[in-house]
Amino acid sequence: MPSSTSFDPEMLPDLLPVYYKRLFPYNQYYRWLSYGNVPKTYFPHREFCFTLADDIYVRYQSFRDQEEMEKEIKKHCPHKIDIGAVYSFRPKEHRTVSVFTPLEKELVFDIDMTDYDEVRTCCSGADICHKCWKFMTVAVKILDAALREDFGYQHLLWVYSGRRGVHCWVSDASARALSQPQRSAVAEYLQLIRGGDSQSKKVNITQKVHPSIKRAEGIAKKYFEGLILEDQDLLGTPDQWAKVLALIPEQSLRESLEKVMSQCSNSHQRWNTIQSEISKAINKSDFKKGIKPNLVTEIILQLVYPRLDIHVTKGLNHLLKSPFCIHPKTGRVCVCFDPRKADAFDPMAVPNLSQLVEEINQFDAGKTDEERAVAEYKKTSMKEAVVVFESFLAGLSKENASRRQESSDMKKDF
Numbered sequence: 001m002p003s004s005t006s007f008d009p010e011m012l013p014d015l016l017p018v019y020y021k022r023l024f025p026y027n028q029y030y031r032w033l034s035y036g037n038v039p040k041t042y043f044p045h046r047e048f049c050f051t052l053a054d055d056i057y058v059r060y061q062s063f064r065d066q067e068e069m070e071k072e073i074k075k076h077c078p079h080k081i082d083i084g085a086v087y088s089f090r091p092k093e094h095r096t097v098s099v100f101t102p103l104e105k106e107l108v109f110d111i112d113m114t115d116y117d118e119v120r121t122c123c124s125g126a127d128i129c130h131k132c133w134k135f136m137t138v139a140v141k142i143l144d145a146a147l148r149e150d151f152g153y154q155h156l157l158w159v160y161s162g163r164r165g166v167h168c169w170v171s172d173a174s175a176r177a178l179s180q181p182q183r184s185a186v187a188e189y190l191q192l193i194r195g196g197d198s199q200s201k202k203v204n205i206t207q208k209v210h211p212s213i214k215r216a217e218g219i220a221k222k223y224f225e226g227l228i229l230e231d232q233d234l235l236g237t238p239d240q241w242a243k244v245l246a247l248i249p250e251q252s253l254r255e256s257l258e259k260v261m262s263q264c265s266n267s268h269q270r271w272n273t274i275q276s277e278i279s280k281a282i283n284k285s286d287f288k289k290g291i292k293p294n295l296v297t298e299i300i301l302q303l304v305y306p307r308l309d310i311h312v313t314k315g316l317n318h319l320l321k322s323p324f325c326i327h328p329k330t331g332r333v334c335v336c337f338d339p340r341k342a343d344a345f346d347p348m349a350v351p352n353l354s355q356l357v358e359e360i361n362q363f364d365a366g367k368t369d370e371e372r373a374v375a376e377y378k379k380t381s382m383k384e385a386v387v388v389f390e391s392f393l394a395g396l397s398k399e400n401a402s403r404r405q406e407s408s409d410m411k412k413d414f
């Protein structure tokens with residue numbers, strides 16, 4: 001399969017109709033967002049927002065069923081689709097009702113590579129490469145483990161945002177029902193890195209290390225050497241190691257480390273020296289009062305722990321870019337991926353619109369009508385993402401079935 005077919009955003013108006021006609025997985029998408037139609041208003045009360053050409057936002061779109069959604073998407077060919085909350089009334093009618101409030105939404109997470117600029121040396125801003133993408137891999141592993149093990153969530157849909165980040169849609173019924181304060185509490189619990197650009201030390205573990213932080217540290221350590229010391233080479237130059245040493249609050253220790261850094265030959269040696277000097281200092285009785293016992297953990301986590309945009313998580317009516325829409329700048333599909341295979345996920349290999357059309361043409365070339373009669377996505381490199389989506393839906397359908405049962409039992413009792 002070609003992976004380098006270039007995409008020109010000018011082509012968007014020509015390619016989007018093809019994508020929405022032949023490739024967008026309407027059926028699976030509807031199955032996801034209707035949640036077994038318990039209650040029946042769940043899908044029709046959901047807000048969608050279309051971004052049309054020239055950044056025209058059309059908020060409060062809603063659809064009765066799959067058929068209407070499919071018709072409207074094909075008609076408008078949105079450059080971007082965002083998903084909002086499930087409201088007390090159909091969002092289309094929001095102007096005509098007196099109480100229009102968001103009731104439910106998936107618990108969502110947004111991690112963006114631009115928040116990693118202070119810890120990456122290879123790229124900055126909107127750029128990404130294979131080296132810095134590893135930060136996303138670690139973030140997915142740490143967050144996925146925390147959501148499953150600390151909160152017991154099972155139905156997590158991980159999605160590549162199409163350019164430089166990832167989203168997670170926690171779709172368990174209990175997560176969707178969380179109130180705004182509850183969402184804030186979950187977000188705060190998972191946020192370890194705090195403070196803006198002016199604050200250098202952003203991770204502070206004051207008490208006994210929480211098991212969730214221990215688990216995160218274990219995952220972070222597996223990647224630390226390759227990512228921080230080799231790929232990013234964060235202790236490679238005086239400017240860079242000064243930034244890492246700035247995370248040590250004790251002046252005398254920091255200054256003595258600054259002096260020995262230039263004697264070490266590479267980032268590995270410098271990191272070993274930093275670790276051993278910190279543990280020596282912790283063990284020295286005269287230092288004990290001043291030095292934080294978790295200082296090494298704090299440094300590791302500040303460099304690799306997920307940098308969450310928690311406003312997105314906290315807001316019940318916050319919009320988030322939909323899975324399987326197209327990133328308007330890169331033309332890439334916002335594909336879902338298996339978090340267990342996050343290490344193998346390559347954002348640069350995610351197909352763009354031009355490539356998808358080419359793949360369909362290549363598949364169809366020289367085949368009979370009968371041979372061509374397979375779902376169009378199966379002819380393309382989007383196939384794997386749809387398989388991941390379907391396996392997520394299979395898990396969800398069990399939860400939907402038991403909720404349907406409960407709902408019919410309640411009706412009988414009534």
Ligand SMILES: [Zn+2]
Nearest residue numbers: 122123129132
């Ligand atoms: Zn990079």
